[in-house]
Amino acid sequence: MTPRPMYWSIRRELWENRSVYVAPLAVAAVFLFGFALSTIMLPHHLRAAALDPAKQERMLVMPFSAAPGLIILTSFIVGAFYCLEALYGERRDRSILFWKSLPVSDLTTVLSKASIPLVVLPSIAIAVSLATQLVMLFLSTVVLSASGVGAAALWSRLPLFTMTLIMFYGVAVHVLWHAPLYAWLLLISGWARRTPLLWVVLPPMALGVFERITFHTSLVASLVSYRVIGAMRVAFVASEGHDIRRLAQLDPLRFLISPGLWIGLIAAAAFLAAAARLRRDREPI
């Protein structure tokens, strides 16, 4: 059998970190439970709002954008915590000596770990979101048809194709935009001798406070918020509103030519290279 170090390294990450798929599934399950309960009352509410089509539409469409929103946000958070632990845990439990006794390079290891938040988690989030929306669609259709309101009320208003396209776009731009954050977390996780979380949080906080007191500026804070939520401003047109029904809000061209994207990707590559280099030297702690 030809060795496939990358494939098996990712498999082993999934063995170790089941939260990568359990967390999005759990959020989807909780959401679906709530949705199922509220759907029972849906025909009643639709009839009550019979004179206000806009309100009816919100009622019908809103859950379909809330579900992927929650699931994707969950996957971002899981990704961040995963990265913090990824290169730290193996040194703490000494298993790095076992991994290093096998013919897998440090670069392969670091890239396999980086692929979890950059490839695996986004794919899982999208798949779980789509599945959740399908179940929601099925539940609503059954309830609306049974109640006599008719499923057409939903199907005529739900922009299935646009909604899915916007979700893919939203996930893709955020993953690219956040890549340097994940890479930085991995680097800190490979470098810190203890409490990587504090090493991530405290230095920027201290810098921010120092800057605020000394120069009355907030460069650090705006840099951090630009990197965390800036993709919304760069990749979407704010005036169009963040509505899953409007394709016009997408601005892929502006996103692709924004220096913030490319500087971020270069930084991500540099951080990952540094993390791979660092792992060669690292011993159990």
Add this chain to the structure above:
Amino acid sequence: MACIEARGLRKAFGSTIALDGIDLSVEEGRVLGLIGPNGAGKTTALNAILGLTRYQGELRVLGRDPWTERDRLMREVCFIADVAVLPRWMRVWQALDYVAGVHPRFDRAKAEGFLAKTTIKRGSKVRELSKGMVTQLHLALVMGIDANLLVLDEPTLGLDILYRKQFYDSLLNDYYDRTRTIVVTTHQVEEIQPVLTDVMFIDRGRIVLACSMEEFEARYLEVMVRPEHLAAARALGPIHERQLFGRTILLFDNVERPKLADLGEVRTPSLADLFVAVMGQAAGAEQGAAR
């Protein structure tokens, strides 16, 4: 070709010198025991050989530079640090799948055959296994790998005597085939003595003694001296003297056997006794130099 070749191998942690210019040559097919007190530099030397630590000096392992080519080297080198390095969350079948997936020279059937002789269940997590079973699992993985060099760093640390005995028996009977090279460090010197072909004592980053077991047996003799011959025996210049049940035991380096036979009962010393003698000597010489 020598399996391991080192010239002036040095490693310092800050002001502490862990390896102080070691020269080393291990030929293919040897079983070398690296013996030394805690902090002598054994693990540092092994880490350098395995590409786990940066070093100064020249080092080739199977013709490669371990520091820059660790992942390539690990196709031909196996390594058991101690029982605590297998990831505790891993299941037995996952360990087999993973090694089979990344290692080009892993024979899964062989590893499974070895595991079948133990009581280890395929679905168990490493954290659920006893220390002895974890070592058996690690050994099973290593058995499956067709490696040229096997490095063992305190592989039986913390195991009870049954598992220790089993470990070395399996190693000799099922693994060692005279073309493979094994380097092992341990505190249980007595247990590995029959396994070794070569021995090396290391202390404070230096090699204090290096010889093959044949040389060792030819060079060192221990005499349980009869009281009336004690003065004559001491005149031959023993390197060490100790008391056992009221009898004096002298250890000689390079003194012919017939000369000693008249003085008392002659035998080959254990490595442990020689270790104590040589280390004592080294410490004495150092004190002498300081004075």
